[in-house]
Amino acid sequence: MRVELIKTYKSVHTWTGILAGLFLYIAFVAGALTMFKGPLNQWALQPETTLPSISVEKYDSLITEVLQAHPEAAKRMTVHLPLAGLQVAPVSWEIEDEVTHDHTLWYASFDGNGKLITQSFTVSAIGEFVDHLHRTGGIPGGEGHDAFGTYVLGVVAALYFIALVSGLIIFLPTWFKDLLVLRKGKNRKRYWLDFHNVLGITSLPFHLVIAFTAFVFAFHDPLYDALRVTAYGDSPMFTRPAPQEVKSFSELVPIAELETAIQEWESKFQMAEILYINLDTRSPRMRVGGIMHGEVVRGAEYAYVLGNPYLSEIPYSSFMPSNFNGYSGTVMSIFSLHFGSFGGNAVRWVYFVLGIMGALIFFTGNLLWIESRRKKRRAQGAxxxxxxxxxxxxxxxxxxxxxxxxxxxxxxxxxxxxxxxxxxxxxxxxxxxxxxxxxxxxxxxxxxxxxxxxxxxxxxxxxxxxxxxxxxxxxxxxxxxxxxxxxxxxxxxxxxxxxxxxxxxxxxxxxxxxxxxxxxxxxxxxxxxxxxxxxxxxxxxxxx
Known part of the structure; x- marks a missing residue:
């Protein structure tokens, strides 16, 4: 490969790395910690903001009593089963102020005498905050998918991908000579270059996956909006179930029956949480999250089943491994490879180490740039x-x-x-x-x-x-x-x-x-x- 071409790719690699490096350092440090978001959240819990746990057999009664005493919970209520990552209370729901649009969280459980107790408080959820740092690079402004930092990180991810490819091209001419070589000595630039290369080459597949998936996640909503306008037009992108008659809360499918129905379909599925939405309307929905050890799943922690909370029949869901096809399998793989949610704690620890290595890549890249400037001035006689x-x-x-x-x-x-x-x-x-x-x-x-x-x-x-x-x-x-x-x-x-x-x-x-x-x-x-x-x-x- 010509020296001029190598210099061009080196310039591309250097400046894309410089522009993206500091943001990506924050994203990788925080991302490494999010591999254990559940333990972090549990570690931060305090007795004052925790309600008593109950046996699985009492969940159905608790859900019914909450909905009867607090019908506003029917809009969006979450049931946290014993396998859930955060054990604050068995049931929680969110109320939005129509004027200020502020959200208030309420929690419910039974006391020792089986009486309903409800309480409103704020849980720190330090794991979610660290995840927010991971997705935004610590850039303030907005929340969730609308966070300004998310879009910045999307652009940074594109620069990151270019830096990876250009860095690989630079390394190719000396692949066999310099592979996994770490030379110590007086030449600090040579040492940092070797260290940088070892980190990059040993974790290259991981970084390519993270760069691509981070870009997709950042611009997920704009991509779907563009598809909705250009490809679907007036047709809905997703098929919605036909409206039904409004049913009584007492007709909700019991949790044990729901779990049995899901496990007949996916035997490895272990229920951890249930999200109920619009239970008092003609279009009620539920999303059941569960643990599936060793499987490629959609979420960072759970596989998901979507359905009607008043029907025990489980509809087709492309979110489940048994229903993989070309499109859904690709989408599931993108999520799972980014989250490291396909191999239990062993893979989470691997991703934790890879995340720290990623942070060190950008750190050593900056050190290498600094040392290169000094060497250049010496070579020029300045x-x-x-x-x-x-x-x-x-x-x-x-x-x-x-x-x-x-x-x-x-x-x-x-x-x-x-x-x-x-x-x-x-x-x-x-x-x-x-x-x-x-x-x-x-x-x-x-x-x-x-x-x-x-x-x-x-x-x-x-x-x-x-x-x-x-x-x-x-x-x-x-x-x-x-x-x-x-x-x-x-x-x-x-x-x-x-x-x-x-x-x-x-x-x-x-x-x-x-x-x-x-x-x-x-x-x-x-x-x-x-x-x-x-x-x-x-x-x-x-x-x-």
Whole structure:
């Protein structure tokens, strides 16, 4: 391959990576954590915002009593069965204010005497907040599919895909020579390039899938809107069931009967939640979510069955593995490959590791860009000063990289200690995240990059150590479910890793060359004669 063509692809790879890298770093760190969104949510629960659990046999009675006492719940009510990822209360529903459009969540259960109890409160759902960071890159504005950051991440995903393809083309000429090679030594650029390549090549299929699916998810609604206008016209895109007579709530299919009907169709299906919609209208609907271990499923956690809550017959649903065809199989695969929901906890841990590796790819890419600028100036005979662009990139890399971690840790501590029943916990978990994130970015700009990195690593480690300490102080470790104390254990490991990295950077400081942006010197007292003469380099990929 011609050297000129390699340089062109290298330029494409560099700038698409630079433009997308910082957003993708946040998305990958948060995305790694969302693999265990359920345990995070359960870890954050407080006794004041939890109603008693009940046996499966009592669910039908509870649903009927809730609908009779609170008919407004018929519009949208969720039943959380024992296998559900978050155990707040057996039943919940949402009420929207017609004037302000604010939403209020209500929960219901039975007390020890079998009497209906209802309560309105806000659950932190820290897992959903981290997932929001994952989908938006932390860019504020809007919620759900309408979040501004979602569309930004869609564009970033396209740049990400271009960076992956161009990076692969750059690597092809030296594929067999440099595959999985990690050369340590004085040439820091060579080391970061090897590390960057090892991370990228070993996880390339994963990243191609994530880039493509992230783009599809971001522009899912506009794509469907375009199809509705250009292809379907006045015809409906989806077939809707014929309206029926409004039925009594007591005619809802019992949960045991519903589960039996589904398992006759999909034997692996284990019911976890039921979403009832418009139960008091002529077009009632339900969506049953269930666990199917080892199967390709539509959701991040569950497979789904759609149907009529007053009919035990389960209609055809392309959401289920038994009904895969060309189109539905492709759609299901896109969802499942992105969510890592096809192989249980083993695959979730693999995706967690791949997510961290993804974050490191963008981190090392920034370090490589910084080092390349320094090498280029040396090769051109210019004075080895620390350029503004390199300093800004170094500070953004440190600030955004460690600010993401500090912000998430601060948000977790907030939902652990603030009383959910007395404050707007969703507001405070967002506020503390952005406070921690912006503090780290500001700190990186007022301190030298290496000093800021060491100090922010200490801040992050301290904040993360407080996560298991908080659980210990609150007495929540003893008797807690495995998924709860696992959150504290992983936090402990991450805290130790960050503390050790801070120590390593302090030891490394003495070996940093004075013209590096990572030097602690405010002014670099170096001359051209003090800089070693660069050796000729004919390697096309390693050239600046």
């Amino acid at each position: 004075l080895p000063v620390q350029t503004t662009s390199s300093m800004v990139m170094a500070r953004l890399t440190v600030g955004v990289g460690l600010g993401t971690i500090l912000g998430i840790a601060a948000s977790m501590l907030t939902v652990k200690w603030l009383p959910h029943a007395q404050v707007d916990i969703e507001f405070w978990q967002k506020t503390t995240y952005y406070t921690g994130f912006l503090f780290a970015v500001a700190w990186a700009f007022v301190r030298r990059p290496m000093a800021a990195a060491r100090q922010l690593l200490v801040f992050c480690a301290a904040a993360i150590f407080l996560i298991p300490i908080s659980s210990l102080i609150k007495g929540e470790l003893l008797g807690a479910a495995t998924q709860v104390w696992a959150v504290d254990f992983v936090a402990l490991l991450i805290g130790v890793s960050l503390a050790l990295l801070s120590v390593h950077l302090r030891k490394r400081q003495a070996k940093i060359e004075p013209d590096s942006v990572w030097s602690e010197l405010v002014e670099s007292p170096v001359t051209e004669s003090s800089i070693p003469t660069p050796l000729p380099n004919t390697h096309p990929q390693a050239s600046s």
